Amino acid sequence: MMEERARQAEDGAGFIRIENVSKSFGSFKAVDEVSLSISKGELFALLGGSGCGKTTLLRMLAGFETPDAGRIFIDGQDMAGVAPYDRPVNMMFQSYALFPHMTVEGNIGYGLKYEAMSDAERKDRVREMLELVQLTPLAGRKPHQISGGQRQRVALARALARQPKLLLLDEPLGALDKKLREHTQFELMNIQYKTGVTFVVVTHDQEEAMTLANRIAVMDKGVVRQIGSPTEIYENPKSRFVADFIGSINRFAAAIVYVKDGIAVLDCAELGQPLQARAEDGFEPGMRVTAAVRPEKITISRERPEAGNVLSAVVHDLGYFGKDSLYRLQLPTGKMISASVVNTRRAGENERIAQWDDAVFLAFDPASVILLRD
Amino acid sequence: MNRRPVFLLTVLAFGFAFFYVPILSMIIYSFNRSRLATVWGGFSLDWYGKLFHNRQIIDAALLSLEIALVSATLATILGTMAGIALARFRHFRGRTLFSGFITAPLIMPEVITGISMLMLFILMANWIGWPEKRGFMTVTIAHITFSMTYVATIVQARLSSTDHSVEEAAMDLGAKPWQVLRDVTLPIIAPAIGSGWLLALTISLDDVVISSFTTGPGSTTLPILIWSKVKLGVTPDINALASLIILIVTVAVIAAGVIMARADRKREADIQRAIKDNG
Numbered sequence: 001m002m003e004e005r006a007r008q009a010e011d012g013a014g015f016i017r018i019e020n021v022s023k024s025f026g027s028f029k030a031v032d033e034v035s036l037s038i039s040k041g042e043l044f045a046l047l048g049g050s051g052c053g054k055t056t057l058l059r060m061l062a063g064f065e066t067p068d069a070g071r072i073f074i075d076g077q078d079m080a081g082v083a084p085y086d087r088p089v090n091m092m093f094q095s096y097a098l099f100p101h102m103t104v105e106g107n108i109g110y111g112l113k114y115e116a117m118s119d120a121e122r123k124d125r126v127r128e129m130l131e132l133v134q135l136t137p138l139a140g141r142k143p144h145q146i147s148g149g150q151r152q153r154v155a156l157a158r159a160l161a162r163q164p165k166l167l168l169l170d171e172p173l174g175a176l177d178k179k180l181r182e183h184t185q186f187e188l189m190n191i192q193y194k195t196g197v198t199f200v201v202v203t204h205d206q207e208e209a210m211t212l213a214n215r216i217a218v219m220d221k222g223v224v225r226q227i228g229s230p231t232e233i234y235e236n237p238k239s240r241f242v243a244d245f246i247g248s249i250n251r252f253a254a255a256i257v258y259v260k261d262g263i264a265v266l267d268c269a270e271l272g273q274p275l276q277a278r279a280e281d282g283f284e285p286g287m288r289v290t291a292a293v294r295p296e297k298i299t300i301s302r303e304r305p306e307a308g309n310v311l312s313a314v315v316h317d318l319g320y321f322g323k324d325s326l327y328r329l330q331l332p333t334g335k336m337i338s339a340s341v342v343n344t345r346r347a348g349e350n351e352r353i354a355q356w357d358d359a360v361f362l363a364f365d366p367a368s369v370i371l372l373r374d
Numbered sequence: 375m376n377r378r379p380v381f382l383l384t385v386l387a388f389g390f391a392f393f394y395v396p397i398l399s400m401i402i403y404s405f406n407r408s409r410l411a412t413v414w415g416g417f418s419l420d421w422y423g424k425l426f427h428n429r430q431i432i433d434a435a436l437l438s439l440e441i442a443l444v445s446a447t448l449a450t451i452l453g454t455m456a457g458i459a460l461a462r463f464r465h466f467r468g469r470t471l472f473s474g475f476i477t478a479p480l481i482m483p484e485v486i487t488g489i490s491m492l493m494l495f496i497l498m499a500n501w502i503g504w505p506e507k508r509g510f511m512t513v514t515i516a517h518i519t520f521s522m523t524y525v526a527t528i529v530q531a532r533l534s535s536t537d538h539s540v541e542e543a544a545m546d547l548g549a550k551p552w553q554v555l556r557d558v559t560l561p562i563i564a565p566a567i568g569s570g571w572l573l574a575l576t577i578s579l580d581d582v583v584i585s586s587f588t589t590g591p592g593s594t595t596l597p598i599l600i601w602s603k604v605k606l607g608v609t610p611d612i613n614a615l616a617s618l619i620i621l622i623v624t625v626a627v628i629a630a631g632v633i634m635a636r637a638d639r640k641r642e643a644d645i646q647r648a649i650k651d652n653g
Contacts, residue, residue: 064542084545097543101561110557111547145644162547 012040014073015198016061016166021070022222023056030056032222033070038215043192043199045213047206049245053222054202058168061200062091075165085114088165092172096155098143104154105130105139111162129157132191149180156188160195169201173208185211206246210234218242240372243292249370250298250337254291256283263308263366266291272333276308277369290372297368298339300327300353300360307363313337315358327354329362337362397620404613412608421614431599431615438579438596441510445517446574452518453525453574454567458559460526461533462541479523488587491516495588508590516588517578524577525570532566533559 016038023031031053038044046054059065060072063084072079074088090111098107109126117125130136133153138146143154152175159167172188173181189212192199203209209216210230217227218241226233226242237243240251252275254266259279266275268291275291283289304310313329316336327339339362341353354360404422408415425431456476463469479487495505495512505512540562544554560567582597589598603612 062546083550084542085548085550089546091543091546093539093543095537095539097537097539099540099544099558099561110544110549113557114548114550114553142644144641145647158543158547 013037015040015042015075016200017071017073018057018061019071019073021057021060021067021072023053023060023065023068029222031060031067034219034222034224035070036217036224036227038198038200040198041196042215043189043201043213045201045203045209045216046219047203047209047216047245048219049204051221052219054204054219055170057219058091058170058200058202061166062089062168063087089168090159090162090164090166091168092155092159092170094170094174096143096151096175098151098154098158100143103140103142104135104146107143107154108157108161111158115162125161129161132160132194133157149176149184152176152184156191160191160197163195164197166198166200169199171203171205172201174203174205181208188212210246218245220245235370237292237370237372240290240292243370243372247294248338249292249294252291252335253374254289256285256287256289258285259283264371270333270335271311271331273311275369276366277371278367280371283371283373288374290374292370292372293364293368294370295326295338295340296324296342298337298362298364300329300339300341300362302354302360304361305363308366309364309369311337311362313360313362315354315356315360318352318354318356325352329360400613401617401620404610404617406610406613409610421610422618425611425614425618428611430594431596431611434594434596434599437510437593441514441517441595442575442578445514445521445578446571448514449518449522449574450525450567450571453522453570454529454563456522456526457529457563457566458533458555460530462538462559476523476526479520480527482520484520484581484583487520488516488584491519491584492587508588509593512588512590513585513593513595516584517574517581520584521574521577524573525567528566528570528573529563532563536562 014037016036018034018036021031021034022029030051034053034057046057048054056065060067061074061079063079063082067080077088079087099110102110105126108129109122112122112125115122127136130139133156135150135153135157138150143151146154152172156172169188173184176184185208188199201209201212203212210233213230215227215229216233218225218233220241226238228236233242234246237246243249243251252268252270254268254270254275257265257267257274259265262279264277264279264283266277266289268275277291299305299307311331313331315327316330317328319326322343324340324342327341329337329339331337403412403414405417405419406414407418407420460469460473460476466472491512495508499505541554541558544558545551549557580597581595582601585595585598586601589595594602600612600615603609
């Protein structure tokens, strides 16, 4: 085990290793042979809908659930048979789970109660944590005497007070309102940077995962579908599930006709015309694929533009969201396409780029087309 | 619509009368000079004076109080343990059976509980020579048996409605299971344990049936004494005793109400202050 530690210490890779871990509840497979490796100091997100197994995985890292099969290593130490109270791991609970009968200070200091340290050290650590989350003036309050955002910070400080090797966060922003979320998001990232603790965040909110994490694992039905940076996950989804789950996307069934000069030309009945896509390794002529384009990659114009892919369409519906507008457009074949337009200009309702029932041209670059294997 | 709901007010009046006229008449007759309980002979405090010189009644009251305190305390300890087991240990062998056994005494007729306890004590006395005679010990054991059921139910309800993750958080922060129990679980369910204890105390204090079955010569609790006295006719001293009990209960209930209202107001003010500070 010593060699293993030495090997990992070199680059911090594999600081947390989850190897072929499975867990079932009755006949329900919550986590199915998941393997993950998380580096030291990473802010890693487990993203997925409810029942995808992300929370079960988190609870197995904390020690509240025992894997049926597979192994979990934290800093080279096998976690099998290690109780939650003996793990170098702390968790920030979704409900915050503050102790209602203790003050803010008491809550933050609780984790140090059973640590071997002097009272002076303990006091110092609590003071340090109170400063870190800017709650020093509220140290003597009880949880019911502070606001939701403040409770969230108490929960964070309490979990960090023991200086864990790994901090688990269960839907950390879920209970906050929208304005507070944005602020807290950056505060969390800032605290993670300052403390250098490895964070694993569980969330069902893709925006939260994208802004917080430097790496995301997208989970579905107990299986990890894709692991990558937020950009990779968004711009290069490897499956229809990931493409659909993250953001919205237009999908077309297509077949590759030929590949020439780095451009793949596809036959696409739904578009009623050929489609150009950037050629990618592993996609050969004759293959049936799904071609996908994100709404914001499509531009709308009155005049026919010069672009790799140009389609004519009619505005079926439009929604105005302030900073952008979403258009639903109908192709001559009847297929619906979504396109979003950033409202870069101040414009009144009658000055929009297109109105209901207007005939327009849609354009997008071949490089914007994602090819997915069926 | 200014029409008074005459019907509803009438029903209300009858309802209250149904509850309180008997009690009021009993209190009034406790000041009766006459020896006959039902004939008014003028105002007097004699019966209250006599009450305090009646050793029999005072001994019975003290015995009842002693049994109530001991049985309520032990029932609270056992009932709390059972309640925690029922609420927190989701899967163990025979859980449903255990839960059924815990709540069965709630619906069991008291007479049956009384008879079975009596049978048990007699059989035990025959086989192992204990209890030698029935009295304080046997009544207390019988009271524990059925009042711990109430405590267990209250504690279980309270725990089931609290967030289990608070206890998980304590464990996550390095507390071993018994430390979690001491530091977090017990403080959270303290109000439930308190009301369970009070309920057990009350149930024990006014129990006649089970006590009659399990007590022996020389150990007469207050309810048994009152019951046996009344069999010979209602006397004014019993009225005086009952009036005193009502006075004590009324004072206790009002005090508890005031304390709870104060705590509520303080909590409300705290919340208001927190919202203001945040805004």
